[in-house]
Each structure stands twice: as structure tokens, then as C-alpha cells.
Amino acid sequence: MTTPAVQFKQDARRLSADLRHRRIIQTAMGNYEVARDQRKAAFQDWQGARQMAAETKWEAVNHLDRHLEEFVRNLEARGAKVHWASTGQQARDLILGILRTKNTRVIVKSKAMTSEEIHLNEAMEQAGYEVVESDLGEFIVQLREEPPYHIVFPAMHLTRDEIKDVFQRKLGDAPSSNPEELTMVARRVLREKYLQADVGITGANFAIAETGMLSITENEGNARLTAALPRTMITLVGIEKVLPRLEDLALFLPMLAAMGTGQAISCYNTLYGGPRQPGETDGPEEYHVVLLDNHRTALLADAEQRDSLHCIRCGACLNVCPIFRNVGGHTYGTTYSGPIGAVITPNLRDLNEWQHLSYASSLCGACSETCPVKINLHHHLLQNRRNASRRKPSWWQKIAFKVFAPVAAKPALWSLVTRMGRLGQKGHRLVKGGRLDPAYAWTKTRDLPPIARQTFKEWWRVRP
């Protein structure tokens, strides 16, 4: 069996040498960076905005019980049904239960990373329902039967020709590889699905405690249609998505758009506060909201890393991460990739199995610097490394430090070892980087700089 760590290494090796993949990602990210920087510059005080956003999220997460109860009270007052799920299994069962009572056949979905997290599509398909992803990127990766590549741009790793191919194969309709024509094919196919669907399922970006509303950010209008046409609507949302007040969106909506896609504001920012109200003539007759824990409370219990629950899933840390840009989104093998995925996955799943992600970082700190809610991402990666080695230190590390500690503590021994090291390096040069090299695993991709010919102390003694 391949462990996640072995799979990560294999895929990372393959993809970091895949120049075509790298070119696609670099081009997309280059365009993104220009747009993002323009949007940041439009703010009068971007750093001030980050601090405000961080503090607002701190308040939301550190008084989560209070805000959640207020959110639920206000939402239920307008006739929505709220369900609580501790695990992914419970959330799947709850949703399948709703689908059964509604005699569902076709389900239309707008983008929801929470549903990827709990593998909802597989469960619904196994139960015999037709499930259609409506976000264009999600629709494309669904046709290709692969997970989303990126939390904001699910199909960014594909070229127009690859998309044309899959449309041809699965839909039998691809007039050309022109992005506009391909988009119109998807539009035609999905229009019919919105009208047929019995149930619409969405995720949410924010849950507003003060008014009991779910805020959904999108550009295509697919979530709007998913929420407008089917007779039943279900929103699956993580418990950490709460914001205290309606006006907090005045800050979060433009920040999310700037960092997520480099827009001033996304095309549709829509608040849903219940099913069809008295006097309204359309919209769902029933609105179900499923609140998902799925290990979020475990992350909450870690005060040191609690701020990773501030995440608004903008994807900015993925976009700036040198590791993500070289190994790509699928290599991580997780729902959430990039720095934020590397931080939260070991906590959401299993630290020992996923601790290798804490090393998928150069610790450059670009992620922490870009994060609009100031999550201390690269420090959390270090903390995960510490936690993992505390829990299960590896035998060779134990030996290495047993040897290193006395050497480093005694100056005479230290000086002897550095002198031996200089000699050893001369001999090493003969086999370095080759198969005979005992340190091959290290040196095949890294350079070991030569030890200085003179130590500081030696220089001091003989200085002119």
C-alpha cells in the first residue's frame, strides 16, 4: 500500500520535472498576481484591513458558541431547518435522509469544498442520484473524474484542448477549443439541469450570526440558479464560517475577491436567509442548513493553531507558495492543498500519516505574509513538525541528536570534527551525487557547500 507520504514524494518528483505543467501554472499565477496587486493597491490601507479582518475572525472563532447559537436562532426564525453533524458520516447520512424524503432524482450542486471534504458526491451517486456540479471548473473536473486541482480554480491545470477533449468524450459536444464556445456548451447543458433538479446543494463562504444568513460568493451565477430553481435547497457549511455582523461583509467581500481572484468584488455575493418567505413566489420551499464539525473542534482546542480556523478559503497562500507552484494541487492528495492544507490536514485527519506535508514548505513565509486574515501559516508548519516528532521521533533522528549534542557541547571535540569534516568532504567529492555516495538521498537534489577552510577561531588566532 502506498502511504500518503510515498504518494506525495512520487507525484512531487514527477510534477516538479513536468515543464508543461509548470508553464501552465506560472502563466495563470502571473496574471493573478498582477490583478491581485492592483486590487490591494486600491485599498487605502491594506495592512489595516488585514488586521481588522484578523480581529473580526478572532472574535468570531473565539466566541464561536455564542455566535453559532445566535446564527441558528435567527436562521430558524425564518423557517430554515438547521442540522448539526459531528462527523462527515453524520453529514452524509443527514443529507441522504433529506434526499430520500424529497423523492429526489437529480441534484444540482454549486461549489462546496466541505462536500469534497466529506466525499458527498460519491455517497449520493452510490445511492443512485444524478449529481451535477454547476461551477464550470468543478463541472470540468467532474467530467474528468478527478478532484479539484485548486480550491478556487478547480481546473486551472487543464488546457483548452484537454477541456475540449473531455467535452467531446462525455457530452459529445465541443465545437472548438475556444474558451467562450466551450463555456456556452456547459451553459446549455447545465441550464436544463437547473430546471430539472429537485434539490440544490451549495456551500457557503460566511455565516452571519446577527441576521442568520449564509453568504455565497461566486462569479458565474451557478449558485444563484442552484438556490433559485430547485424546490429544496441544502447548504453544507463548516461551523467556523461564522462572522458576527452583517456589516463585516463590507470588509470581507472585497478582501476575498482581491486575494481569491484579483477582482474588486466577485460578481455575485448573495445572502440566503431561509426558504421562500410569505409573499415570495419563487425560491425553495424547504431550506436545510447542515453545520459541519468534522474535527474543527479539535483544531479549535489547539489554542496555538486556532487561528487556522480564521481561513476564508481564498486560496492566496496556494498561489504564492513555491511548493504548490512546482508540485501542483493534486500531489497533496488532500481536500485543502497548499500551505493552509498542509497546516490543517494533519489536524483534520491524522498527524502521523500527514506530517510529511509540514515539510512541503521552504518556510519562506510568503503564505503568512499574503494571508488576508493573518494566519501564521509557516509557524504552524513548524509546530506540526515539532508535534509530530514529539509524538513519534524517528530512530535515526534520535541517534543523530545523541551524537550531535555532546560534540556541539565540547569546543575541542567540535573543532576536531570540523577538521575531519573538511578532510571527509575532499574524499566525498569523488563520489558526490553518484550511486556510490552514501549520502545520495540528500545530495542528488541538493548541494552541500564546502566547509570553510578556516574557522573563525582559527582565523582569530593567526590574524595579522
Next chain:
Amino acid sequence: MSERDNILARIREALAVPAPMPGRDHDAARSRPVLPTTADQRRVLPAVGKSFDEQLALFRKNAADLRADFRFVQDLDALAAELKRICAAENWQRVASHGKELTGAACRALGLPVLLTDQAFDKRELARCDVGISECDALVAQTGSVVITSRSAGGRALSVLPPHHVVVARREQLVPDLPAAFALLKSKYGASYPSMISITTGPSRTGDIERILVLGAHGPKKLTILCF
């Protein structure tokens, strides 16, 4: 215990240990952060001019950047005439709208049969319409957005299902920025909110294929804003 009680109990247990606040000293964790006021937000958000003319110019510029068609006209008659011109140019056959003062006046000028979505209607019939004409709650200068709700704009589908969405608005509805838009929503609907509030900015779009902008992904391909 219900799952609700379980989750809330786990949350309360977790929060017994305080967390440091990002960007502050460690002992500041004990003091509660003050949520930013509207004035705080205005200090950091993109700048908006004070006068109506500045705000109108900003809205116009944002609308153009977003490829929305914004037309500012003298009065309601001129607005109706403008709508008639668009109708002729696009050869509308079926029109959908809702029965409010501005939309009523605008649609009467078209002289076409109108599907009203504030009465019971068939969604497939709405899908066959060439245009959805709606009112709105506000226009936001800062972002070039239109604020609509299920109550003010003929429900949820009218503004997103037909391929062209036309918004009719009065000049008094122009607000400077997002904080003002949310304040307006609170004062207007605070007692009883509609089931949907949407801040719509430009026609539907996607960049999911090679990050190339395509308009009309699922929602309207065109957004026209007529204001007098």
C-alpha cells in the same frame, strides 16, 4: 445529548484556553478585540468621493470596467425610451418583470406581453424570456454593484435566469460604499429580511478555462443599469 449539544460542548471546552490574537502582543489575548466600526472600515476600504457627481462618475467607471452597460438619463420617460431602443436593437419577443412602480412604467412603454414573477409563474417560461427587468435596493459606487433582494427585484430567478438583466433605478438609490449598502439593508429590512439579498456586480462571468474571461457563464450575459 443531541449532536448540537455535543458540538457546543466541545466548542466550550476548547475555548477554555484563550488564543493569542494575530498581530498583537501575547497578553493582549486577554482583552477582547473591538470589532471595526463603519468608520474604521471606511478608513481602509478603497476611497469614494463625497459628492453625488464623484460617486456617479465612480459608478460609471466601475460599471464600464465590469462590462455592465450603465445609462444615466433625465427622467422616467427618457428611461422608458432608452429601454424601448434596447428592445428594438435586441429584438426582444418575451419580457419578464415584476409589478412595481418603475418596472411597471418601463414595461408599459415596451408594449409587449410581460411575464410577472411576483405572481405564480412557470420557471420554464421564464427561461424562455429574452430579458428580466427588475428594480433594485441600491447602486454601490465603490464597486459598481447593484443590490437586489427577493422582495425588491421580483424574486430569486428573474434577475439571473434570462440572458439579459435590466435594472431600473432612481438616482437617490446610489450609495457611496459597501458599509452604506449594508446599513441601508438593515434599516430597510431589519424587522423582516427577505429570503435572498444579492450584491450583483457586472454580468455573469467565468475564468475557469485558462483564466480567460468569458461573460455569461450561467447567469445573464448582459447587465444593463438604467438610472434617472
